[in-house]
Amino acid sequence: xxxxxxxxFLSVREGDSSVINCTYTDxxxxxxxWYKQEPGAGLQxxxxxxxxxxxxxxxxxxxxxxxxxxxxxxxxxxxQTGDSAIYFCAEITPSGNTPLVFGKGTRLxxxx
Amino acid sequence: DTEVTQTPKHLVMGMTNKKSLxxxxxxxxxxxxxxxxxxxxxxxxxxxxxxxxxxxxESVPSRFSPECPNSSLLNLHLHALQPEDSAxxxxxxxxxxxxxxxxxxxxxxxxxxx
Numbered sequence: 001x002x003x004x005x006x007x008x009f010l011s012v013r014e015g016d017s018s019v020i021n022c023t024y025t026d027x028x029x030x031x032x033x034w035y036k037q038e039p040g041a042g043l044q045x046x047x048x049x050x051x052x053x054x055x056x057x058x059x060x061x062x063x064x065x066x067x068x069x070x071x072x073x074x075x076x077x078x079x080q081t082g083d084s085a086i087y088f089c090a091e092i093t094p095s096g097n098t099p100l101v102f103g104k105g106t107r108l109x110x111x112x
Numbered sequence: 113d114t115e116v117t118q119t120p121k122h123l124v125m126g127m128t129n130k131k132s133l134x135x136x137x138x139x140x141x142x143x144x145x146x147x148x149x150x151x152x153x154x155x156x157x158x159x160x161x162x163x164x165x166x167x168x169x170e171s172v173p174s175r176f177s178p179e180c181p182n183s184s185l186l187n188l189h190l191h192a193l194q195p196e197d198s199a200x201x202x203x204x205x206x207x208x209x210x211x212x213x214x215x216x217x218x219x220x221x222x223x224x225x226x
Contacts, residue, residue, distance in 0.1 A: 030212065042118075042202055043155065043217040088154055092212055098170075099145075099211035102154035 004103035006089050011109045018076040020106045022089030025070060029091040032065060034074045037086045037105070046087070047074070076108075084110045115139075116218035118203050124224045127193060133221045135186040135203030141216075142209035143167075144186040146178060147202040149220070155202055161186060162209040193225045 003025045012018045024032070030051050035043040049056045049063045049072070056063045062075040076083055089103040116137045125131050135144065143162050147155035160168035161180040175197075177189040186203055200222050204215040 031214065033214070035217070040222070042200075042219040043204075045214065045216060048214060086152075094212055098157055099160065099168075099206075100157075100215055105152075105154055 004089055004091055004101050006087075006103035006106045008104065009107050009109070011111060012079050014079060014081060014110055014112050016079055018074075018079045018083070018108055018110075020074045020076075020087050020089075020108065022072040022074075022103055023070055024072065024089070024091050024101075026091060026093045026101070027067075027070065028094055030094060031092040032063075032072050033088075033090040033092075033100075034061075034063065035088040035090060035102075037088065039085075043088065079108075079110050081110045081112055084108055116203055116205055116216055118201075118218040118221050120221055121219070122222045122224075124226065125190065125193065126226050127195070129193075130189070130191045132190065133188040133201055133203075133223075135188075135205075135218055136184055137205040137216075138184055139205065139207070139216070140183075141205035141207050142183065143206045143211050144180065145204040145206075145215065146186070146188050147204065147217075149200040149202055159188075160211060162211065167211075190223075193223075195225050198223055198225045 005023045033048040034046040036046045060077045064073045086105040088105045146158040149155045159178045164180045179187040200220045202220045203218040206215045
């Protein structure tokens, strides 16, 4: 079955880099996503990576995918207080019953 | 433009009320979704509409009734809800009707059932 695991909490100092990790189980995943949710808001698509890629960079965000280990990470460079939010890892599972499977979310706290 | 809009932003209703949540997208997406999200939890899929037809119902109680009047609109009709139904209700859409591509989410409706 499909399962996505994330650590629940991460605390970093402003200006440092943040790395949020995720592991998944479905080897048929096609796309893997990072969504950001600020308090009281909906889910904002932050970035995504296709399963045949190893890395994707978009300004302060770097996504690394290790398909062999089924490990996905999101690195935020120069973390700012506005980055404080919950970050959900998610995968598209063509072989599963649920189209998009979410992890439980990592709460990132940025200390000024 | 990747905008999904939802109305209302907040809704408070009693257990005997009937209300509706609305969702709209003008991106030409052929799949639309309703999710329920409780505090500090990931979204839980409720319904999927593909090409305006209900394709997935995740065993949702009948007091929630979805409707897709056309390819841009998705409604969720609420009747005789319980306090435990209080949550953030999120709508999403994706380009492909088979649900195999990126989902874009709306801002959600915060529902409180008294």
